[in-house]
Amino acid sequence: MPFSGFARFQASTPGAALADWTVTICTSTAKDLIGLEMDTRLADVPWEVHGVSSWLDLVAGVVASAGRLRLDRVHPSARPPVVLELHPSERGALDLIVQSTMREDSAFKSLVDQAPTGIFVQTGGNIAYANHASCELFGARQVEDLLGRPVIELFQEEFRSQVAQRIDDLNEGRRSVELAEEGVLRLDGSSAVAAVSAIPFRFSGEDGALVFIKDITDAKEGEKLLAREKERLAVTLRSIGDGVITTDTAGSVTLLNKVAETLTGWTAEEADGRPLSEVFPIVHELTREPCEDPVAKVLKTGMVVELANHTCLISRDGREYVIADSGAPILDDSGRIVGVVLVFRDTTEKQKLADSMHRAQNLESIGVLAGGIAHDFNNLLAGIFGNLCLAEECAKDGNLVETRKVLSGAMDIFDRAKGLTQQLLTFSKGGTPVRKVQEIGKLVENSVHFSLSGANVSANFRIAEDLWHCDCDRNQIGQVVDNIVINAMQAMPEGGTLDVEVENRLLDPGPGGPQGRSGPFVEILIRDHGQGMAKEILSKIWAPFFSTKTTGHGLGLATVFSIVQRHDGWVEVETEPGAGSTFRVLLPARPGRSPAIPEPEAVPIRARGKGRILVMDDEDYILLFIDRMIESLGYEPTTVANGWEAVEAFRRAEGSGKPFHACILDLTIAGGKGGKAVAQEILELRPDAVLLASSGYSDDPVVSEPVAHGFRGSLSKPFLREDLAKLLEGVLAT
16 A cells, blocks of 8 residues: 555635635545545545644644645554644645655664564554664563563562653653663563663654663673672682782783782782883893893793793882792783783792702812811821921932922922812903913823823823814813813722813804804814713702712812803803713814913022012911022012002112112012012002012912013912022013
8 A cells, every 4th residue: 555645725706714625635545545526625634643733723824934844644544543744735725645654664664673682662652663773682482472562560679769750751752862771571580680771652642752772781790790700710819929010011010819919019000001110120130231121022922932031020118029930921811911920929038948948068078178278288297397397308318319308398289289270260250361372182191191190090092194283271281181081080089081082173153163153163072981970960960069979179170160250251061870981072263273372481490689679478477488489589579568668668779879770579468568569669660670479379370470560570489499599580581
């Protein structure tokens, strides 16, 4: 059936009253929709207009104003409501355009029924229309189960007053209502939670509301589960003893637990959104350098990471905590990193306890070392004093040959005592190498032969003919070989054979080189066929004071490791219980056959020297024997005990016209100026002064490189008369 119709009222005679106007045109649709017939008088129309008391007064006003009027709700007798438009014409007529509301309602229903969200229409507080989604939400099998029901009955009791107020706002105030969560009562008596909003709406010519309703029961249950899970997580985080911090991928803090708040000094609210570096500043405990950002490291690697040792957290109030820390990525369901979690604990007290235990162990180790060194030195002193006593007796008897023999024995023991002292210094401070280009093959061979003298162990050598030279300290490398050979001899108490191999090695970058380095090296292999070592011992052999022998002091291999490291080399060992041990030493080499610096030939001591020598030392007995040595060599000695006396003596000598030809200055003076400071003052008085350094610390850089510090040469205590004579003759030769 068509949805529009047309009719016209017009005066049948000129001047006829408006009430007597009759229908002169009427389409069949207009007749069906509003019941008009031809010649029907305007006063007899069969309808009612909602909200209008007098139809004739309404029409008179429209005709008088000559304006159009739309009536959205007109009720013809026994027919559905229609929309009626009144159009007065200039020819004394009134045109009516009639439209069925069924056309608008049908289009609306067709659209809304397809919507996935529940939509229903409320007019007069009752449901006038509901789509399929609304029926499903309320548990209705068909739309007719909902039509005409009061809306308020479909909501739970505690929400009905709120719903009633919202209906009044819509119907009377024509105001939209905002989204609200309300409890729904289904037709079967079960409940649900819905999100409800509505806007004013006209339906079938009546004022009402278009209501949007969505079932959020599952979502609310999910929120409850999530809230319970968050509460469990919060309880867990509060209960654990470790600090926990989470960040997003930008490194901004998103969560702190109570322990983290205590250690960092920030509350969770204050820290939220701040950069991790601000809330969690960490530095190296010893160097005070900032530590690597753990979040950046996790994001870069995508793996669990741990902080380095000695990591220190600086709290907001300035307190410091030594911490152990690990960081891990936070992944979503797809495996994508969405953040980082840091877990850390305060290990300050634990570290203090460990340090105390370490100090106690060191004191115990030093006690063992001191006992071993005292034992060795007592034996050496016994040998020296014994020979000196024998020399005294031989001298009384006038037996010069025997006197020289026993004194020579005392000097041999003196060399061993000096070697033990040098070993202690090398271990304690490294012993700065005095490097020269050396023919390493001969050095190794001579050192092995010397160490095996008188032993029941022999050596098989395989030394490459084209062996490269090394820039090294001859004495220290000899000490390395000596200590390894002694260790090998002790591993073969019944005797045996050592395999000694020396060859060139050109190492590629990677784990095969010393600490991953590459380049030319000389490799020294010393292999014994003794008992070997267990794996648990192997990890300790380089540690100071460690020894498996009751008579050892545990410095031999520790000294080896120290010397090789200071030569920029590498040392390692391969061993198996019962299969012997192989020590491998790698030293940086100079490819090619560049000539090595020859060992200096023995220079005979001149019968008598000449010149004045100033000697500064704070030990009286050292001044005494140096005074006698210098005098025996023909020089004129002057001895002083401190820096002030040395400078004054030099100044007086310069003023008297009898200057000193050389000055021997001890580098370390208890409670006063040492040799370096005195040397500077003397050089200001005479820039060409001949200065010689003397020290009991052979690792002092002034001893190893005297010229770089203003000296012409140096003496390492203890020294012999021959050492002093050679040095003086060398510097005073010109």
